[in-house]
Amino acid sequence: MTNGQTPTQPPTGKQKRRSRHKRDTTNLPPLELTERDVAILQSVGQFQLLSSKQIQLLFFRSLHKTRKRLFRLWEHGLLERRFPPVHLGEGTRPVIYTLAPKGARLLGSQGGLIDEAGERAIPKATFNRKASPLFYEHTIRRNDFQLALTLACRQAPNVEVLFWRQDRSIKDAVTFLNGNGKTPAILRKVPLFADGFFGLEVKDRKLYFFVEIDRGTTDNKRFLTKMKGYYHLWLQRRHVKRYGIENFRVLVVTTSKARMENLIQTAKKVRQGNGGSGLFWFTTFDRYSTDIPLSILGHIWKRASAGNGDDHSILD
DNA sequence: CGCTACTTTGGTGACTCCGT
DNA sequence: ACGGAGTCACCAAAGTAGCG
Numbered sequence: 001m002t003n004g005q006t007p008t009q010p011p012t013g014k015q016k017r018r019s020r021h022k023r024d025t026t027n028l029p030p031l032e033l034t035e036r037d038v039a040i041l042q043s044v045g046q047f048q049l050l051s052s053k054q055i056q057l058l059f060f061r062s063l064h065k066t067r068k069r070l071f072r073l074w075e076h077g078l079l080e081r082r083f084p085p086v087h088l089g090e091g092t093r094p095v096i097y098t099l100a101p102k103g104a105r106l107l108g109s110q111g112g113l114i115d116e117a118g119e120r121a122i123p124k125a126t127f128n129r130k131a132s133p134l135f136y137e138h139t140i141r142r143n144d145f146q147l148a149l150t151l152a153c154r155q156a157p158n159v160e161v162l163f164w165r166q167d168r169s170i171k172d173a174v175t176f177l178n179g180n181g182k183t184p185a186i187l188r189k190v191p192l193f194a195d196g197f198f199g200l201e202v203k204d205r206k207l208y209f210f211v212e213i214d215r216g217t218t219d220n221k222r223f224l225t226k227m228k229g230y231y232h233l234w235l236q237r238r239h240v241k242r243y244g245i246e247n248f249r250v251l252v253v254t255t256s257k258a259r260m261e262n263l264i265q266t267a268k269k270v271r272q273g274n275g276g277s278g279l280f281w282f283t284t285f286d287r288y289s290t291d292i293p294l295s296i297l298g299h300i301w302k303r304a305s306a307g308n309g310d311d312h313s314i315l316d
Numbered sequence: 317c318g319c320t321a322c323t324t325t326g327g328t329g330a331c332t333c334c335g336t
Numbered sequence: 337a338c339g340g341a342g343t344c345a346c347c348a349a350a351g352t353a354g355c356g
Contacts, residue, residue, distance in 0.1 A: 052340085065327065067341060095340080 033106075037069070041078060041107055045099045047143045049082075052095050054147055057290050070097060078103035096140070141213045142166070142195045144290055145253060149198070151293035159297065159315065162199035162206065170197045170210075172242065176232040190229035199245070202315050208245045209314065214254040220266050227280060231270045234279060251301070251314065252282045260284055260302065267304035280304040281314065 036059055043058055044050050050058075056066040073079045074097070082096045099107075146164055153161045172192045179185025196211035210230065214223075230250045233239060239248050252267075254260050260282045267280040280303070287300040299311040 064329090064341090071342075 037073060037078075038107070040070075040073065041099060041103045044079060044097050045104065045107060047139075047146070049096050049098045049139055050143060051140065052097065054143060054290065055097065057147060057151060070095070073103070074100075076102075078106060138195075138213060138215060141215070141253070141285065142211070144285075145211060145213065145288075145296070146196060146198075148288050148290045148293045148296040151290060152295075152297050153200070155294055156297055158203050160201045162201050164196060164198045166194075166196045170194055172233070172238075174229045174232045174236070174238065176228070176236070178228065188225075188228075190225055190232075192226070192229045192233065194250075197243075200314070206245075207314070208239075208243070208248040210248060210250045212250060212252045214252055214259070214263065216255045216259050220262070223263060224266050224269060227267050227270045231279060249278065249314070250280050252280065254282065254284055257284055264302060264304045278303060278305060281312065 040055060040059055043055070047054075052067055052070055053063065055070060056063045060066040060069070070079065070081075074081050077100055080098045080100045082098065146166075149164075150161060153159045170193065173189050174192060175187060175189045177185040178188035194210040195213045196209075198209055198211070200207045200209070212226070218226075227250070234248070239245050252260075252263060254263060264280075264282055267282075270280075281301040282304065283300045283302065288296040288298070297313055297315055299313050301312045301314060303312060
C-alpha cells in the first residue's frame with residue numbers, strides 16, 4: 001500500500017464510526033491470527049484481565065497499533081472488553097480486555113493453557129462479567145505488579161522469574177496457638193491465599209515471595225491475623241514441606257505512605273522473639289510503574305524489622 | 317542474479333468522535 | 337471536561353513477482 005488506500009475498501013465518502021461497545025459483525029474483514037495474537041490471548045487468559053496499555057507493554061511498541069489489533073480481536077469475538085467507569089474531570093480510562101469464550105476455545109483447540117497447578121485448561125479463565133469494580137481494581141493492581149516484575153526481569157541482567165502463581169494451588173491454611181500473653185491462647189486456623197507467589201533466580205540464588213495487594217480496605221485486626229498466618233507458616237517451616245523452598249518473604253503493596261507506616265506498625269506486633277525479622281516488606285503503588293519496570297527491583301521496600309528505616313531492594 | 321515495481325505489514329501524527 | 341480510541345493519510349521496511 002503506497003497511497004493510503006486499501007484495495008478491499010474503496011473510498012466511498014465518510015464512513016460511519018463503529019461502536020466501541022456493540023460488536024458490528026456486518027462486512028467483517030477476515031482475521032488471520034498471528035502468533036502474537038495467540039500470545040495475547042494466552043496472556044489475557046493468564047492475567048485474567050489486561051488493559052490496552054498493559055498489552056502494549058507486553059507485545060507492541062505503539063499503543064495506536066495495540067488498540068487497532070485488540071479492536072480486531074474483539075470484533076471477531078476472541079476478546080471481551082470492559083470500560084472502567086469515568087469520573088468527572090478524568091476522561092475515559094484504558095479499555096480492559098478479558099478472554100471471551102471463543103478465544104478460550106481457540107486456545108483450548110491449540111493445546112490450550114494449563115494453569116500453574118498443571119490441571120485446569122484455559123476455558124475457565126474467561127472472566128466473570130459480574131465481577132465488582134473493587135475486584136477489577138484489585139486485579140489490575142496485581143497485574144501491574146506482575147507486569148512490572150516481568151518487564152524488569154527482561155531488562156535486568158542475571159534476574160529471572162522462575163514462576164508466578166496466583167491460582168488455588170497457593171491456597172492454604174495455617175493453624176497456630178493465638179494469644180497475646182494476657183488472655184489464654186486459643187487454637188486458630190487462618191486461611192492464606194496470597195495475591196501472588198513468585199520465585200526469582202538472581203545469579204545463583206533463588207528467592208521466593210508472597211504478594212499481598214492492599215487497597216486500604218482491610219482493617220488492622222484482619223491484617224494482623226493474616227501476617228500472623230504468614231509468620232506461623234514460616235515458623236512451622238510449612239513452606240519447605242508444601243512448596244519445597246527454604247526461604248520466603250511477604251511483599252505488601254499498599255495505597256499510601258501513611259497506610260504503609262500503619263501496616264508496618266501492625267506487622268511489628270506479629271513476632272514473639274523467634275526470629276523472622278526480615279519476613280515482611282512494604283511499599284506503595286506509586287513507587288514502581290510499568291513505564292519504568294526496573295523501579296520494582298529498586299530500593300523501594302521498607303522492612304517491618306525494628307530500627308530499620310532504610311529502603312531495600314527485593315534482590316538484597 | 318540483479319534490478320524494478322508493486323504488495324504487504326507495521327509504524328506515526330492529526331483529527332474527530334465517543335461516553336460518562 | 338476529559339482522555340481514550342476510531343479513522344484517515346502518510347511513511348518506511350521487507351517481501352515478492354516479473355523481467356532481461
